[in-house]
Amino acid sequence: MICAYCKKEAKPTKEHIISSGILDLFPECFLTIDSNRGKIYPADPVVNDVCSVCNNHRISYIDSYAKNFINQYFISKYGVHDTLDINFDYTLIQKMLLKYAFNDMRSKKENTDFFDEGILNFLMNEGETVPLKNVTVLAGLAVNNSPAPDFMFGNQKLQWCQSPIFLSNSIVDYINYGTGQVHIRESRELEIFESLAISYLFRFNSVQFIIVCWDKGITEEILEKNNAILKLQYPYTMLSDSNTATLSRCTSETTYHLFNLIDVTWGQSIFDEITAMRNGADPSTKTSFEKLTKEWEIQERKLAEEHKRN
Numbered sequence: 001m002i003c004a005y006c007k008k009e010a011k012p013t014k015e016h017i018i019s020s021g022i023l024d025l026f027p028e029c030f031l032t033i034d035s036n037r038g039k040i041y042p043a044d045p046v047v048n049d050v051c052s053v054c055n056n057h058r059i060s061y062i063d064s065y066a067k068n069f070i071n072q073y074f075i076s077k078y079g080v081h082d083t084l085d086i087n088f089d090y091t092l093i094q095k096m097l098l099k100y101a102f103n104d105m106r107s108k109k110e111n112t113d114f115f116d117e118g119i120l121n122f123l124m125n126e127g128e129t130v131p132l133k134n135v136t137v138l139a140g141l142a143v144n145n146s147p148a149p150d151f152m153f154g155n156q157k158l159q160w161c162q163s164p165i166f167l168s169n170s171i172v173d174y175i176n177y178g179t180g181q182v183h184i185r186e187s188r189e190l191e192i193f194e195s196l197a198i199s200y201l202f203r204f205n206s207v208q209f210i211i212v213c214w215d216k217g218i219t220e221e222i223l224e225k226n227n228a229i230l231k232l233q234y235p236y237t238m239l240s241d242s243n244t245a246t247l248s249r250c251t252s253e254t255t256y257h258l259f260n261l262i263d264v265t266w267g268q269s270i271f272d273e274i275t276a277m278r279n280g281a282d283p284s285t286k287t288s289f290e291k292l293t294k295e296w297e298i299q300e301r302k303l304a305e306e307h308k309r310n
């Protein structure tokens with residue numbers, strides 16, 4: 001086998017798509033749901049094409065950082081109006097998301113031309129500390145403010161998908177405040193970004209990250225325009241090498257469950273109005289949600305206990 005990182009002939013070892021250290025934080029997520037292959041299995045998602053030197057030495061510093069970072073901020077759930085100040089190493093956040101995207105793409109046998117020698121050296125060398133300009137990272141808090149508790153959709157605390165759908169206009173066209181009727185826009189309007197190479201969306205419990213990789217030849221002008229759209233149009237915070245950011249909720253009652261949809265900021269506000277109208281009309285929705293969520297948390301603790309990892 002040729003190692004996916006160092007490109008040398010070697011014996012394959014199992015590389016976790018999402019680092020094992022992060023999986024260790026959520027032992028209740030013991031099943032892998034692979035919708036690409038239509039399979040559910042009681043084992044970690046791995047890809048089998050990395051040599052032991054790369055796996056255990058060259059790229060493991062990224063996993064150590066990832067585990068500590070997620071453990072520090074995102075084990076807890078956050079409320080609808082919460083904000084969270086985070087400190088991070090932007091280069092390591094880029095490396096973490098690039099590595100996971102690369103692993104996932106290889107496991108699906110996709111074209112990984114973006115991960116050329118330059119990117120692989122960036123990942124393999126801990127000493128490479130300057131962030132990549134053609135990689136944009138957005139982050140926000142995933143908060144379930146829907147009437148449907150988490151367990152209704154399975155235990156999906158850890159999720160990722162390639163090419164999330166960036167909407168360019170709200171899902172809901174308007175609300176008739178007289179009748180409460182919600183009018184959905186007839187066609188979904190999508191944002192198409194010029195020079196986009198790869199995009200991924202990740203959820204690690206209470207945080208979501210979007211990574212957007214731009215073509216190497218992208219011009220300053222297009223990069224600036226794309227980043228401005230991402231920054232202004234979506235309810236996410238753009239991370240930068242200032243290594244500090246304030247995160248707020250990036251999900252609505254709809255996008256929390258329809259994970260691959262990135263709604264625009266004003267679309268999220270419209271859904272928030274619908275949520276508020278429902279809660280106002282029937283306050284029992286909220287109390288039954290809270291009751292069911294508490295019960296589910298007890299079940300989760302039991303599952304975590306039953307499926308202890310090393």
Ligand SMILES: [Zn+2]
Pocket residue numbers: 003004005006007008050051052053054055
């Ligand atoms: Zn290697």
